[in-house]
Amino acid sequence: xxxxxxxxxxxxxxxxxxxxxxxxxxxxxxxxxxxxxxxxxxxxxxxxxxxxxxxxxxxxxxxxxxxxxxxxxxxxxxxxxxxxxxxxxxxxxxxxxxxxxxxxxxxxxxxxxxxxxxxxxxxxxxxxxxxxxxxxxxxxxxxxxxxxxxxxxxxxxxxxxxxxxxxxxxxxxxxxxxxxxxxxxxxxxxxxxxxxxxxxxxxxxxxxxxxxxxxxxxxxxxxxxxxxxxxxxxxxxxxxxxxxxxxxxxxxxxxxxxxxxxxxxxxxxxxxxxxxxxxxxxxxxxxxxxxxxxxxxxxxxxxxxxxxxxxxxxxxxxxxxxxxxxxxxxxxxxxxxxxxxxxxxxxxxxxxxxxxxxxxxxxxxxxxxxxxxxxxx
Numbered sequence: 001x002x003x004x005x006x007x008x009x010x011x012x013x014x015x016x017x018x019x020x021x022x023x024x025x026x027x028x029x030x031x032x033x034x035x036x037x038x039x040x041x042x043x044x045x046x047x048x049x050x051x052x053x054x055x056x057x058x059x060x061x062x063x064x065x066x067x068x069x070x071x072x073x074x075x076x077x078x079x080x081x082x083x084x085x086x087x088x089x090x091x092x093x094x095x096x097x098x099x100x101x102x103x104x105x106x107x108x109x110x111x112x113x114x115x116x117x118x119x120x121x122x123x124x125x126x127x128x129x130x131x132x133x134x135x136x137x138x139x140x141x142x143x144x145x146x147x148x149x150x151x152x153x154x155x156x157x158x159x160x161x162x163x164x165x166x167x168x169x170x171x172x173x174x175x176x177x178x179x180x181x182x183x184x185x186x187x188x189x190x191x192x193x194x195x196x197x198x199x200x201x202x203x204x205x206x207x208x209x210x211x212x213x214x215x216x217x218x219x220x221x222x223x224x225x226x227x228x229x230x231x232x233x234x235x236x237x238x239x240x241x242x243x244x245x246x247x248x249x250x251x252x253x254x255x256x257x258x259x260x261x262x263x264x265x266x267x268x269x270x271x272x273x274x275x276x277x278x279x280x281x282x283x284x285x286x287x288x289x290x291x292x293x294x295x296x297x298x299x300x301x302x303x304x305x306x307x308x309x310x311x312x313x314x315x316x317x318x319x320x321x322x323x324x325x326x327x328x329x330x331x332x333x334x335x336x337x338x339x340x341x342x343x344x345x346x347x348x349x350x351x352x353x354x355x356x357x358x359x360x361x362x363x364x365x366x367x368x369x370x371x372x373x374x375x376x377x
Contacts, residue, residue: 002096004127012136013144036337038090047326062095070152101325117311118251125243136233186323196316198372203309204331209361211336216354246303266304271362273298278355
C-alpha cells in the first residue's frame with residue numbers, strides 16, 4: 001500500500017496546502033508528480049536489483065527510507081522542499097509495489113497469476129479506503145501537515161510489519177548476477193517481446209487515466225462542486241471500494257473468460273465512464289451524486305485493468321520477473337507523473353479537462369490491450 005497511501009492520505013489537504021503555501025492547484029499537484037517520478041525511477045532499479053539480491057532485504061531498506069521521508073515531508077518549510085522530499089519518498093516507496101509483484105511471480109504458477117494479482121490490487125485499493133477519510137479528518141483537525149504526519153506514523157508500522165512478517169521468496173539458485181550489464185540486458189530483452197510491451201502500455205496508460213482522476217478529484221469535488229473535505233473523502237473512499245471490487249471480480253472472472261477477455265471488458269468500462277464524465281462536465285450537468293456514480297464505475301474498471309494487465313505483462317517476463325515488474329512500474333509511474341498536473345492545468349472550476357484526459361488515456365489503453373491480445377504469448 002506504500003504508493004496508494006502516499007498519494008491518497010494527503011489528497012484531501014490539497015486545497016489547504018494551496019491556500020497555506022500561496023500556490024496554484026498545478027503547483028501543489030507537482031508534489032504528486034515528484035513522487036511519481038521518484039517512484040518510476042525506484043521501480044526500475046529496485047525490481048532489477050532484487051533479481052540479484054533477493055526481495056526481503058531490499059524491501060526493508062526501501063521502507064526505512066520511505067519512513068524517514070514521511071517525517072521530513074510533514075515538517076517541510078516550503079513547497080519546493082516538499083516537492084524534493086516527495087521525489088525521494090517516491091523512489092523508496094516504489095519498493096512496496098514492485099517487490100510485491102515480484103514475490104507473486106516467485107511463488108504463484110502462471111495459471112493462478114491473474115487471481116493472485118487481483119488479490120494484490122484489492123490490498124492496494126484498501127489503502128485509499130483507509131487513507132482518504134483519515135487524511136481528511138487530520139486535515140480538518142490540524143491542517144495539511146497533520147495528514148502527512150499520519151502517513152509517517154503508518155509508514156513506521158509498515159516497516160515493522162515487513163521486518164517481522166515478510167520472508168525471502170527468491171532462493172539463491174534463481175538469482176541473477178548483480179552486474180549492471182546483466183540486469184540491463186534483462187530489461188532490454190523484454191522490450192523485444194511484443195505481447196509484453198502491449199500489456200505494459202495497457203497497464204501504464206490505464207494507470208494514467210486513474211492517476212488523472214486521483215490528482216483532480218479533490219479540486220473537482222471541493223472547488224467545482226463546492227463540497228467539504230469530509231464529503232470528498234467519503235466519495236473517494238466509495239470509489240476506492242469500487243477499485244477493490246473491480247480487482248476482485250477480475251480475478252474471479254478470469255478463469256471463465258480468460259485474462260485477456262476480462263482486461264478488454266474492464267478497459268471498455270473505463271472508457272465509457274470517462275466519456276460519460278466528459279459529457280456531464282461539458283454540458284454543465286455534473287452533480288455530486290453523478291460524480292459519485294461515475295467515479296465508482298470508473299474506478300471499478302481501473303481495478304480490473306491494473307490487475308489484469310499487470311498479471312498478463314509479468315507472465316511474459318519468465319525468469320526475469322523482477323525486471324518485468326520493474327519495467328511495468330517504471331512506465332506506470334512515468335505516465336502517471338506526466339498526466340497528474342494536466343487535470344488542474346486549466347483551472348479547477350470544471351471537471352472537463354480531467355475527464356477529457358481520462359478519455360484519451362482510456363482509449364489508448366484499450367487499443368494497446370487489443371494489440372497485445374493479437375500477439376499471443
